[in-house]
Amino acid sequence: MNVILSYFHTRIGTSVFFSFPKAQLDKEMSDRLYDILNQRKEEELFTHSFENLKIINFYFQIISDWARGKREMVMISIVINQLISPEIEESMSSLCKRFSKAMQSEEDIFTGFYINDIKLHEEDKARILKYESLIKEMVKNLYWETLEETKKKSEQEKITLLLNDRYIFESLEKMSTEVKKINLEIEKCEHPPQASSDIRISISNLDKIIEDLNEGFMEKMASLEIENEEGLFPTEEDMEVDIKKRKKELRRLLQGEIGGNDLF
Known part of the structure; x- marks a missing residue:
């Protein structure tokens, strides 16, 4: 299982912000997530199958002072390489929705997505570093919560x-x-x-x-x-x-x- 957070970068387009526990994704998976995110317009939950993988995705937006249209386009994905029951899938979906609410509740969390443009925001460097770290910690927590919930439901x-x-x-x-x-x-x-x-x-x-x-x-x-x-x-x-x-x-x-x- 892998948890992936993707977002739309103003200059380079759709990009994987953070993946846990697997740090690097192969190009095919990255391209697949790119296609999925680019097709989204409104907040929604959906599943997608790819080879022997099942991907549970939740697309949402967060308010941003720096993005075009004043919103960051974000997608959280849980990638599973085994069969799961509808009950487990439903639990994962609920965790994804809860994750989005948690991100949306952090007023300045959008700044974390600009870690690669930190030189353009010298005056906000501390804030960018703080929220980059917070976002990654939230993704890790989602991974462990999902793992625990899956184990509990399976039992x-x-x-x-x-x-x-x-x-x-x-x-x-x-x-x-x-x-x-x-x-x-x-x-x-x-x-x-x-x-x-x-x-x-x-x-x-x-x-x-x-x-x-x-x-x-x-x-x-x-x-x-x-x-x-x-x-x-x-x-x-x-x-x-x-x-x-x-x-x-x-x-x-x-x-x-x-x-x-x-x-x-």
């Missing part, structure tokens, strides 16, 4: 998946217990087993567990947000049909086990 997602796995495992254990109850009832039953109320209750419980398992499975799929690319995964309609088939098969097996057909 939350892992915990959710683990809890869902545990739920499914415990549900299977419950199913096993119900089947054992049915077998015990069959062994001790002197009259036709289909008349046993305990067996009816166990069958009903099994039906409820299967329904709960289905809901848990659907929640897990939703939390993973798996895309149905090129038909790799069944559609929701197909899954519903498959679930009904599996339930019907389970009922058939249970009917065969207890030798009755009027339980259902």
Whole structure:
């Protein structure tokens, strides 16, 4: 991951002001950011894909006494080289917006962008150096905040998946217990087993567990947000049909086990 702050320089055009932790960017990446920034007119958040990278960008402006039009055009970018969930992307976007607000709240922060023209502003040298340092520190802080937020969100997602796995495992254990109850009832039953109320209750419980398992499975799929690319995964309609088939098969097996057909 890399955090990049770009801006529009009056004489040379779009330029990368600071990048952290990677100090130097390759020309292709710099050109890509140049194109992105030049297309912006108003404050906005947008994402951009480039090769195996995903770039979250937020373009904004800050009031300036020295810029044309009295505004500096600035863009903060977070570059990621791995897949991230929508929740993590949303968190990164919020951090970018917060970063822009923090910059806009500093009245003289625009002076920091003129570090390369410091000789033209001798009387403001101290102010330029102060705000150049502040801007770089803010970019570094954004990097560490983003890293921490990503880690926190990732851990939350892992915990959710683990809890869902545990739920499914415990549900299977419950199913096993119900089947054992049915077998015990069959062994001790002197009259036709289909008349046993305990067996009816166990069958009903099994039906409820299967329904709960289905809901848990659907929640897990939703939390993973798996895309149905090129038909790799069944559609929701197909899954519903498959679930009904599996339930019907389970009922058939249970009917065969207890030798009755009027339980259902």
